Amino acid sequence: MSTNDRRRFMTKVGALTGALLAVSMVSGMGSAFAEDFPTAKVNTTKLAVTDKTVKVGILHSATGTMAISETGSIQAEKLAIAQINEMGGVLGRKIEIIQEDGASDWPTFAEKSKKLLENDKVAAVFGCWTSASRKAALPVFEKDNGLLFYPTFYEGLEQSKNVFYTGQEATQQILAGLDWIAKEKKAKTFYLIGSDYIWPRTSMKIARKHIEQHLGGKVVGEEYIALGDTQFGSVINKIKLKKPDVIYAAVVGGSNVAWFKQLNAAGLNSSKQTMLTISVTEDEVLGIGGENLAGFYSAMKYFQSLKNPNNEKFVADFKKMWGPKAVIGDVTQAAYLGPWLWKAAVERAGSFDVDKAVVALPGYELKTAPEGYVKVDPNHHLWSKLRIGKWRADGQADVVYESELIKPDPFPKGYQ
């Protein structure tokens, strides 16, 4: 069997298990027909719900500097919605998508949120990526009582009635990862580096507290570089001088490419330096190039290479819909959870009304998530595991560590 044949075979197996899973999910759920749920009953707040359809919004940047990151989320959300529709939709209604472009511009996110909520009356929105875009859109969702599913790992310090956070908040991503690297690599000295905005700064604040108070380690340097900056010469010199056991990095966007290339050029590759990043997923690796990254570690809740039946089906379906070259990063997977969680919320509530769906969702356990089991906490974040991936030159990661389920804690005591 050639590798090619084997891959094809695996895809077929994946598709088969997928189909089986879908069938079992449908039968397990029991069939929902629109007649059982009259529109007047399931929609008392004038949302865009008819006897046959329900409208939802997708709001990400399809253009501009963030498009490269957010496209994966759009694709995952569309995939999930297509799958839900195949299974008969939500409360017997097919989901119709209204897609809007946030254009990598935060005020546009606010404008388009308003459009989706006030004009289109969508029942839920899957969207936003950067914290800045979420912060811009949040007041709109709170005022219009909309429902947002937000996929990105982020800094925490937020909890809104109108938002469910399907990515990790900062402590879920940071603490277990630092524990692992301190134990595994006997690391005592850390060098923190991040892009200069709220997420890296909050993350580093939590990391520093954890390193100093719980790990007995020392932070030998903390550095922030402007978003989009590509000059790392002086930082790299400082790192060479301080010789930290671990570089702990949260560099984002275009800066990432320069950061890893210049590190390599300066001779600080993974054979000489240990690095743990919290900002590199499979999507970023496409731009950075696996060879510049091989041997470094990322702390995420999801990697494309995860081995479990849910994920194999998800990866196969994703590639079937978006082409064999598509890669799936942490946020893409988290975005995929959004529509499924919304479906669960609506079905548990027996209503599309935001007020009812919002209270119905906490406590829900999603067992079919590609990342494995997740549970919705009353604080609107997800219980999830942390994984450490070691990057390979081909742009995929080997998962070398998996934590227990971690409770989300967006307002961590002792870390503020």
Next chain:
Amino acid sequence: MKTLSDKLLGGKQGVLGLALLALLIMVILPLGLDIFRLNLVGKYLTYAFVALSLVLLWGNGGILSLGQGMFFGLGGYCMAMFLKLEASDPISTKIQTTPGIPDFMDWNQLTALPWFWEPFKSLPFTILAILIVPTIFAYIIGFAMFKRRVGGVYFAIITQAIALILSILIVGQQGYTGGVNGITDLKTMLGWDIRTDSAKYILYYVNALLLFGCIFLSRYILTSKFGMLLLAMRDKEERVRFSGYDVSDFKIFTFCVAAMISAIGGAMFTLQVGFMSPSFVGIVPSIEMVIFAAVGGRMSLIGAVYGTLLVNYGKTVFSETYPELWLFLMGGLFIAVVMFFPDGLAGIYQKHARKIPFLKRWVAEEKQKQTDAHASHGKVGTKLGAEA
């Protein structure tokens, strides 16, 4: 001599143009659009302040500023600071480590309100600051540049650099400014909820009235002797200087007025949209505003308003209809305007208004008047730009 009303309204043709614009903004749009769309128009109209300031500065003064966004941003930030302080009362921020300060300060380990935030607890101070801070800032830049006779392309590049510096500063000092997120979650102004529909209507009209106020102010400046000098400076700066005028002072003054007009737009933006972010301070928004003015016709005050409305309407419609292709459509629109209508919308109006019979007479009268005006100002300028 022209009377004051002539100066403010710009003669019969000017009255017609203004009346049409007022009809559109004050009556047709509010009646024809739901509150969501009207609020969007209100947002566009705040950009029109900047486009207006560019007509004054660039179209008539020949001073191309690629950094008008910074004044828009400064005005907006002043307003946002006031609203943010009001939204951060100790009760609604009690989950913070330090209650009573804006949330982003708390996230950045600040434990007390910085001194320069203190005065923004007062509304009169804030309004004053919206008008004065950008003006002083413009004065410093203008003084440093124009006194040294820096002009043209160099001035454009320097304003662009300063806009970039300012946006990096705001992003970098996130403990004091909210960083890249900006200042968000603004709710009330002196207890008045600015997010309700009725508040949006009121703010829309306040904004529209202020816009007309600024049009009158600009038109007054342009039709005065000062306006003549401005045109003369644009076309033959050396000649004006040799005639005994201190060119730099006039330029500084114009730059300051333009900054103040932009800042009013910024403050109204914050009120209507409910937040302010550094994405309005940098290079991209500043250049966008130049595009609005160019599409409208850089010589025409009213054209600038139409240009802003048209470009932003296009942006919204295209991006709603084709979320993944709309930037190409916008690019196509700009190229088409620049290639086929170098004088923008106002150019089209000028060209075709003459063909409508009853307008013909007015235009002719207007021309006669302008010629008279020229004669009385014999000393300066022979070329008067088209002014709709």
